[in-house]
Amino acid sequence: MRRRVRALLLVAFALAACASLPPRNPPHIDVVGVALERVEGPQAFFGITLLLTNDGDSDIVIDALQGALAIEGENVAQAALTTAPVRVPPHGTARAEMRAQTGMDAILRAIAAAMRRGATLVAPGTRPTLRYSITGSATLGGGYRLPFSREGEIGEGSR
Numbered sequence: 001m002r003r004r005v006r007a008l009l010l011v012a013f014a015l016a017a018c019a020s021l022p023p024r025n026p027p028h029i030d031v032v033g034v035a036l037e038r039v040e041g042p043q044a045f046f047g048i049t050l051l052l053t054n055d056g057d058s059d060i061v062i063d064a065l066q067g068a069l070a071i072e073g074e075n076v077a078q079a080a081l082t083t084a085p086v087r088v089p090p091h092g093t094a095r096a097e098m099r100a101q102t103g104m105d106a107i108l109r110a111i112a113a114a115m116r117r118g119a120t121l122v123a124p125g126t127r128p129t130l131r132y133s134i135t136g137s138a139t140l141g142g143g144y145r146l147p148f149s150r151e152g153e154i155g156e157g158s159r
Helices: 002-019 104-116
Strands: 028-040 043-054 060-071 074-081 086-088 092-103 131-140 145-153
Touching (some): 043 074, 060 104, 086 092, 092 104
Antiparallel strands (some): 028 043, 043 092, 060 074, 060 131, 131 145
16 A cells, blocks of 8 residues: 555656646747836836737647836836736747836836936936836746846836
């Protein structure tokens, strides 16, 4: 009886280890853009658009995307996938949207950091910019976590 339990535990651990192995062709995760979507009272809402590319011969399923959004070096919010799962076809692409929500206190800290670096000193007719960074991971079907990160400016890209 003990041998059977040990064998079952060994098989369970082996299967769990296989689930966390990287896929042969993991998807490429590109952050297309980060944009401030709206401000409602004391809350600010951001949208993050990602382009997922699959170079492999079979579908890839992404169960979750999560990440930390920083503006001007200030961690302001946690972002998460809006609709899951996302299926990326073989040799194809899919878009994914993440959303983040934060309080105006975090935004004001980020704006103060931008002012310290001189971002608000711009030529007439141009807009000041805010720098962002997002660092996160995608959880693929099977449990493997694939990291991603990007830095850029709010509003840049094809949003």
